[in-house]
Amino acid sequence: MSRNESPIKKLRSTAALRDLMADYYHELDEAAGSGPAKVAWCNSVGPAELLRALGFKVYFPENHGAMLGATRMATDLIPAANALGYSPEICSYLTSDIGSYVSRTTPLTRAYGLASVPTPDVLVYNTNQCRDVQDWFAFYKRELGIPMIGIETPRSLSRITPDIVEDLAAQHRALVPELERIAGASLDPDRLRAVTASSFRCTELWREVLRTACCRPAPLTYFDATIQMGPAVVLRGDERAERYYEALLEELRERMQEGVGAVDDERHRFYWEGMPVWGKLREHAEQFASLNACVVASTYCNSWIFEALADYDPFTGMARAYSELFIVRSEAYKQHYLETMARDYAIDGFIFHNAKTCPNNSNCNYGMHVRLSKKLDIPHIVIDGDLNDLRLYSEEQTRTQIEALVEQLEGIM
Numbered sequence: 001m002s003r004n005e006s007p008i009k010k011l012r013s014t015a016a017l018r019d020l021m022a023d024y025y026h027e028l029d030e031a032a033g034s035g036p037a038k039v040a041w042c043n044s045v046g047p048a049e050l051l052r053a054l055g056f057k058v059y060f061p062e063n064h065g066a067m068l069g070a071t072r073m074a075t076d077l078i079p080a081a082n083a084l085g086y087s088p089e090i091c092s093y094l095t096s097d098i099g100s101y102v103s104r105t106t107p108l109t110r111a112y113g114l115a116s117v118p119t120p121d122v123l124v125y126n127t128n129q130c131r132d133v134q135d136w137f138a139f140y141k142r143e144l145g146i147p148m149i150g151i152e153t154p155r156s157l158s159r160i161t162p163d164i165v166e167d168l169a170a171q172h173r174a175l176v177p178e179l180e181r182i183a184g185a186s187l188d189p190d191r192l193r194a195v196t197a198s199s200f201r202c203t204e205l206w207r208e209v210l211r212t213a214c215c216r217p218a219p220l221t222y223f224d225a226t227i228q229m230g231p232a233v234v235l236r237g238d239e240r241a242e243r244y245y246e247a248l249l250e251e252l253r254e255r256m257q258e259g260v261g262a263v264d265d266e267r268h269r270f271y272w273e274g275m276p277v278w279g280k281l282r283e284h285a286e287q288f289a290s291l292n293a294c295v296v297a298s299t300y301c302n303s304w305i306f307e308a309l310a311d312y313d314p315f316t317g318m319a320r321a322y323s324e325l326f327i328v329r330s331e332a333y334k335q336h337y338l339e340t341m342a343r344d345y346a347i348d349g350f351i352f353h354n355a356k357t358c359p360n361n362s363n364c365n366y367g368m369h370v371r372l373s374k375k376l377d378i379p380h381i382v383i384d385g386d387l388n389d390l391r392l393y394s395e396e397q398t399r400t401q402i403e404a405l406v407e408q409l410e411g412i413m
């Protein structure tokens with residue numbers, strides 16, 4: 001490999017992914033203009049199936065947040081939201097997105113030719129992941145004078161009891177009359193069942209994609225997966241997402257059959273716990289690959305697997321699917337989940353990302369990283385950083401920590 005050559009191996013499916021995401025955004029743009037469909041904004045683990053079944057085009061501000069991070073526009077835009085009173089310590093998706101709105105700039109222009117994000121007809125949230133999404137949407141409710149409705153989910157759950165499921169299913173059902181009014185259409189139960197079934201199949205395919213990395217060498221890295229997860233987030237319930245993952249799976253299986261790893265000469269396997277540092281994905285992917293280390297699994301990418309959507313009753317399915325998530329669960333549940341993942345993927349060490357503006361996705365503040373290392377007898381590092389605000393991230397310190405982790409493992413081998 002020459003000095004300037006990247007060690008990242010591109011997946012050929014990524015060309016089709018680009019086209020699919022472009023179609024998704026162009027359809028949203030059309031709907032927000034003069035198109036017949038209405039636009040609903042939804043949080044990433046909100047009731048997308050219900051919205052899609054009612055004919056809404058569904059837009060996810062968190063996907064926009066990730067684009068603001070990946071393009072490194074976020075760090076410059078966050079102060080505009082801070083000037084409106086939004087603290088630099090709260091979700092930097094929220095602050096960069098609001099900063100982007102008030103600064104009238106979006107990465108969607110460069111990526112897909114959109115003049116602005118698609119204007120919503122309704123804002124729909126679920127507080128399962130955090131309270132920030134509700135406050136985020138409340139900004140747009142005030143700003144644009146549009147309705148905001150949502151679901152309040154209890155958090156830190158050890159067990160998902162029948163009472164919780166019943167309550168959440170009822171909350172999902174209660175959204176229907178207002179959504180029907182805005183959509184100008186009645187909910188067709190068969191359509192809802194079909195969309196939910198498609199969402200479930202998408203989820204299963206996405207799980208299979210991620211599980212290919214159990215193989216040694218892994219045909220896919222966590223960094224690939226953060227890009228490949230786009231359709232599972234924004235197009236679940238749309239059959240195009242299923243077709244995409246079928247093709248991707250075929251490509252990954254080819255790699256497996258031929259013994260081709262995503263990282264050349266894979267020597268070490270890591271688990272990434274926490275959010276990506278979106279503005280440093282490439283640097284991280286290159287550093288791990290150049291150290292013959294593969295980040296094979298993550299909590300983040302596995303968060304769009306919704307087994308419960310197989311339930312015959314879509315409302316019960318959504319209630320369970322969106323409360324069984326890792327982020328909604330208790331510390332003990334999370335630790336058990338990470339132990340299982342570490343064994344399934346045969347990992348040699350953990351990377352915990354302590355994202356300063358998202359405590360909801362940072363699981364190294366109450367000793368779990370130390371307990372896991374001890375129990376599994378594998379090392380870990382904690383990277384201090386952030387999903388979008390690069391002022392909270394130290395490149396040099398992180399590089400050194402990753403090198404030291406790999407050196408430690410080399411010493412053990």
Ligand code: SF4
Binds near residue numbers: 062093130357
């Ligand atoms: S979970 Fe974290 S990153 Fe996601 S919206 Fe909430 S605070 Fe922001």
